Amino acid sequence: MLLSKGDRIAALLASVAIIGGAGAALAQDAQSAPVDVETLANPDPADWLMWRRTYDAHAFSPLDQITRENVQDLELVWSWAMEPGTNQPTPLVHDGIMYLPNPGDVVQAFDAANGDLLWEYRRELPEDARAGDTARNIALYDGKIYLSADDGYVVALNAESGAVEWEVLRADYKKGYRNTTGPVVIDGVVIAQLNGCDKFYEDGCYFTAHDAQSGEELWRTSTVARPGEPGGDTWGDLPYELRGGNDTWIAGSYDPELDLYFVGVAQPKPWVPASRGLTTEDDALYSNSTLAVRPQTGEIEWYFQHSPGEALDFDDVYERVLIDLGDQKTVFTMGKSGILWKLDRETGEYLDHVETVFQNHWVAIDENGRPTYREDIRNAQVGEKVSVCPSTAGGKDWQAMSYYEPSNILLIPLTQACMEISGREVELVVGSGGSQADRWWFEMPGTDGNMGKIAAYNPETMEELWSTQQRASYLTGILSTAGGLGFIGDLDRYFTAFDVESGEELWKTRLTTSVQGYPISFEVDGRQYVAITTGLGGGSPRNVPRLVTPDIVHPSTGNAVYVFALPEDDA
Amino acid sequence: MRARDLILGAAVGGLIAVSGAWAQGGKTYGEKLGFMPVSDVNKSMIGGTGDVQATLDGSTLTVTGEYSGLMGEPTMVSLHEAPMGMAGPKFGEFAVDGGTDGTFEGTVELSDEQIQKLDNNEVYVVVNTERNEDGELRAWLVADDYEMTPWMASTN
Numbered sequence: 001m002l003l004s005k006g007d008r009i010a011a012l013l014a015s016v017a018i019i020g021g022a023g024a025a026l027a028q029d030a031q032s033a034p035v036d037v038e039t040l041a042n043p044d045p046a047d048w049l050m051w052r053r054t055y056d057a058h059a060f061s062p063l064d065q066i067t068r069e070n071v072q073d074l075e076l077v078w079s080w081a082m083e084p085g086t087n088q089p090t091p092l093v094h095d096g097i098m099y100l101p102n103p104g105d106v107v108q109a110f111d112a113a114n115g116d117l118l119w120e121y122r123r124e125l126p127e128d129a130r131a132g133d134t135a136r137n138i139a140l141y142d143g144k145i146y147l148s149a150d151d152g153y154v155v156a157l158n159a160e161s162g163a164v165e166w167e168v169l170r171a172d173y174k175k176g177y178r179n180t181t182g183p184v185v186i187d188g189v190v191i192a193q194l195n196g197c198d199k200f201y202e203d204g205c206y207f208t209a210h211d212a213q214s215g216e217e218l219w220r221t222s223t224v225a226r227p228g229e230p231g232g233d234t235w236g237d238l239p240y241e242l243r244g245g246n247d248t249w250i251a252g253s254y255d256p257e258l259d260l261y262f263v264g265v266a267q268p269k270p271w272v273p274a275s276r277g278l279t280t281e282d283d284a285l286y287s288n289s290t291l292a293v294r295p296q297t298g299e300i301e302w303y304f305q306h307s308p309g310e311a312l313d314f315d316d317v318y319e320r321v322l323i324d325l326g327d328q329k330t331v332f333t334m335g336k337s338g339i340l341w342k343l344d345r346e347t348g349e350y351l352d353h354v355e356t357v358f359q360n361h362w363v364a365i366d367e368n369g370r371p372t373y374r375e376d377i378r379n380a381q382v383g384e385k386v387s388v389c390p391s392t393a394g395g396k397d398w399q400a401m402s403y404y405e406p407s408n409i410l411l412i413p414l415t416q417a418c419m420e421i422s423g424r425e426v427e428l429v430v431g432s433g434g435s436q437a438d439r440w441w442f443e444m445p446g447t448d449g450n451m452g453k454i455a456a457y458n459p460e461t462m463e464e465l466w467s468t469q470q471r472a473s474y475l476t477g478i479l480s481t482a483g484g485l486g487f488i489g490d491l492d493r494y495f496t497a498f499d500v501e502s503g504e505e506l507w508k509t510r511l512t513t514s515v516q517g518y519p520i521s522f523e524v525d526g527r528q529y530v531a532i533t534t535g536l537g538g539g540s541p542r543n544v545p546r547l548v549t550p551d552i553v554h555p556s557t558g559n560a561v562y563v564f565a566l567p568e569d570d571a
Numbered sequence: 572m573r574a575r576d577l578i579l580g581a582a583v584g585g586l587i588a589v590s591g592a593w594a595q596g597g598k599t600y601g602e603k604l605g606f607m608p609v610s611d612v613n614k615s616m617i618g619g620t621g622d623v624q625a626t627l628d629g630s631t632l633t634v635t636g637e638y639s640g641l642m643g644e645p646t647m648v649s650l651h652e653a654p655m656g657m658a659g660p661k662f663g664e665f666a667v668d669g670g671t672d673g674t675f676e677g678t679v680e681l682s683d684e685q686i687q688k689l690d691n692n693e694v695y696v697v698v699n700t701e702r703n704e705d706g707e708l709r710a711w712l713v714a715d716d717y718e719m720t721p722w723m724a725s726t727n
Contacts, residue, residue: 355721360656364723387608389656418656420608440608445655445711446692446719449603449620547609551620 031160032095034143037187041256046523048093050184051137052400052477053520055254056322059402061521064482065528066566071485071497071507074564077529078115080108082559085132086180086537088398091561092140093522098531099159100561101135101182105149107157112531113524115563119162125151129173130196133180134537136398136518137251141185141212146192148179154192154210166215170194170208175201184251184261186295188212191261195249197223198269200433205246207263209298219298223248223265223286231285234308236278244276244433245269245310246287250398253320255329258346260301261293262331266317267310270436272423274382280309280373288316290333290341292348302348306333306341308370311377312361312421313392313435313540319400321410325460332410332459336540337361338395340412340457341369354462356455357395357414358444361388382425391419391441393473393544400477400518402486404500409465411486411500413474414453416444417544441544451549452490454478454503468503472552473545476532479519487530489515491545492552495532495562513558531563597628600689600712604638604698607706616702618642619671623696623710627689632679634665634696634712641671643702648675651695652688655711659695667698692717 035049043049045062052059066074082089085103092099098112105123110116125131129151139146144165145157152171157164171177171194178196185191190210197205204226209218223246225231227239235243245268252263268284270276278284288307291300307314316335322345323330331345338357343350350369362371380386399413424436443449450469457464472492479487480500489495495515496508516535521528536542536559545552604621621638634648645667653659662685665677675698681689688694692713697706 355719355723358655358719358722360654360722362723387657420658438610440610440613442608442709443603443605445602445695446713446717449605547611547614548606550614 032097035094035140036142040141040185047095048091048520048522049140050092051090051182051251051518052319055256057253057319057400058321058405059400059477059479059518060405061479061481063521063523063528065523066481066485066530067483068485068499068506070566070570071483073566073570074497074507074509074530075567077113077563077565079560079562080110080115082533082561084557084559086134087533087535087559088134088136088517088538089533089535090137090518091520091531091533092138093520094140096524099138099140099145101138101147103132103134103559105131105135105147107138107145107147107162109159109162112522112529112563113527121157121162123149123155125149126173130178133178134535135182136180137182139183139185139190141190144212146183146185146190148182148192150178152177154183154190154208154215156212156215168210168215168217170217172203175199175203177203180249181251184254185212186254186261189218189295191252191295193248193251193263195247195266197247198244198434200242200244200428200430202241202430204240204243207248209295221293221298221300223291225285234283234285236282238277238428241430242428243268243284248317250317250319253322253331254295255322255345258329259294260345261295262320262322262345263291263293264317264320264333265289265291266315267307267313269433270423270426271310271313272380272382272421272437273309273311274380275423275426275436277428278309280311280378283308284310288314288335290316290320290331290343290348292345304343304348304350304369306335306339307337309373311373311380312388313437318396318398321401321403323403323459330459334396334401334412336390336392336394336397338390338414340462342459342462352462354457356412356457356464357416357453358389358446359395380423382423385420385422387418387420389418389444390415391417391540391544392439393417393540397541399474399541402478402480403459404480404486406482407501408458408460409500410457410459411478411480412455412457413476413478413488414455415473415541415544416447416451416453416469417548418442418444441548443548449549451545454488454498456500456503466503471549473541473549475514475516475535475541477518479521479530481521487519487532489517489519489532491554493554511562512560513555527565527568529563529565531561533561534558597626599715600625600627601715602710602713604636604708604710607697607703607709616642617707619708621698621708623712625696625712627681627686630681630686632681632689633676634679635674635676636696637674638698638708639672641698641700641707643700643707644670645673645675646699646701648677649697649699649706650679651697652685652693653695654693690714
């Protein structure tokens with residue numbers, strides 16, 4: 001007898017078992033076909049198997065049941081309250097089962113069609129660990145869920161039960177190391193990024209790779225150029241232990257044909273060069289760079305530095321979107337600077353850029369893609385204030401863009417705000433460090449106080465196709481679907497669908513609190529669903545609107561996941 | 572939306588209609604008034620919202636506006652020159668009477684250089700208050716037909 005996915009899950013629910021275990025409370029097995037190398041490279045249209053759905057980070061779903069014509073009929077199918085803490089997660093869906101990372105390293109599995117809980121993993125964290133950080137993503141491979149935990153461990157869970165398969169310590173949380181993003185699995189290698197590198201320690205900053213079956217650490221690549229090594233002289237005379245920052249707090253992308261993993265590196269710390277004892281002429285490699293890495297060895301094949309000599313918390317760490325333009329293989333990315341970069345992903349060569357929001361920090365970008373700071377920024381000393389656009393909320397922040405494949409459109413969530421920033425004096429000794437700048441924010445001129453912006457770009461010509469703006473900040477990545485729709489959520493509790501070709505708003509609903517995270521779409525038994533989370537907490541994308549647009553209010557609780565679909569009669 | 576915002580919205584609508592008539596005499600500028608730079612340290616001192624409109628007729632710039640919800644009594648409106656998003660020196664001012672909700676109107680004679688800066692969106696207006704000597708609200712006088720232009724293209 002053939003059972004639908006829903007029937008199989010219902011049958012499993014009939015045999016509920018509670019299984020005790022260290023850090024895990026297990027409610028139910030959740031069986032599905034294992035995810036393998038081929039599945040990850042070519043996922044079933046019904047599934048959402050990784051952070052941005054596919055290795056190229058398009059966040060595009062080929063599902064087309066929900067269209068421009070019927071999207072106004074979307075209705076809530078189920079919802080689930082989530083753990084408190086900073087919440088910016090991406091649910092994954094495979095074979096009718098949703099896997100959801102909660103703050104505090106709680107992972108849950110649900111029947112994706114009705115929200116029945118199948119199992120739950122609840123990690124026991126040390127009391128002095130920074131628990132409650134977001135887990136923007138988890139990873140699925142070969143019957144396991146991979147999680148980067150708040151206590152410095154990389155953890156593999158059994159995808160059918162939530163039981164721990166292995167766990168490996170790879171960073172010391174007592175030194176501030178932590179994880180807000182999860183692993184990416186490439187051909188049996190679990191690549192795990194790291195953040196919390198802002199303090200000065202001999203450990204430096206790095207990311208690691210692990211054997212998917214055993215957890216054994218396979219390689220560790222430093223994101224900080226060491227003295228005496230290539231690029232080591234870009235930090236002046238600073239010893240290695242005083243070279244702070246360079247976190248990798250967003251998951252990367254992968255090109256199977258080139259066998260290259262593309263990952264962004266964040267800013268050096270402290271933010272202002274004078275606080276680091278450096279100048280804007282000291283590049284501080286590999287900060288604010290795209291790295292192209294061999295996934296089996298961790299070797300850096302090439303790098304491109306977007307913001308050398310970091311001075312304004314530019315944070316070029318965000319998603320890398322891989323787009324083939326004819327025969328040319330390109331990679332697109334954008335940091336807080338508001339500059340959309342286009343690189344050749346075979347070589348790292350700079351191809352083009354475009355300013356997506358008003359910016360006044362760089363006066364030029366040369367033919368090799370190297371920018372020049374405004375003079376007063378170049379000369380800023382400790383305690384001197386500079387006024388600059390955009391701010392530490394971006395431009396663009398962790399809210400990831402989507403590439404709408406059918407019409408070759410990049411859809412980008414943006415923030416329009418500016419700031420004054422002043423670097424602090426920092427003691428250059430081990431254990432010191434941090435961001436160390438004072439900031440004051442204000443509305444971006446020329447926007448009429450509209451902080452949220454969506455812009456659509458043609459990646460070939462780099463021309464803006466359309467843009468829309470609103471008072472409330474957008475706090476989710478963008479999902480695009482083959483129904484011609486984009487989905488996005490905002491601080492003002494709205495979850496909205498828009499026409500990807502025009503930006504026209506087609507549907508919206510208001511949820512319990514700020515909509516924050518990464519929307520996804522999936523299908524179970526022929527019915528297309530859209531899932532989104534509400535969430536609280538975060539850095540500048542929350543703090544800047546809290547201060548600059550206090551007229552946008554929302555409840556201070558309400559982390560949850562919501563799943564929408566068309567009425568069953570329409571599906 | 573608060574009642575105060577509704578009232579302000581109605582006032583803004585009326586003034587936009589008026590400025591539209593004035594626009595027949597010259598180029599018009601305007602923008603929403605937003606907070607002066609704000610952090611957790613000074614946020615209790617900064618509040619309010621509003622709008623500013625301006626019309627250039629020859630070398631005479633007429634500035635009008637409305638505001639509500641200020642944290643301090645307004646003292647004056649000052650005009651400054653600086654590229655968008657940067658701070659710059661004051662070159663003109665006029666007094667404001669009234670409470671924390673109100674309107675203002677004044678004229679300032681511009682030099683040829685200042686007219687050029689206005690044309691480049693490089694003039695901003697500050698509403699100064701008793702609690703905020705450096706200003707509580709601010710807006711650049713952005714041309715009504717303003718579209719975001721790449722800064723690097725304009726500086727090269």
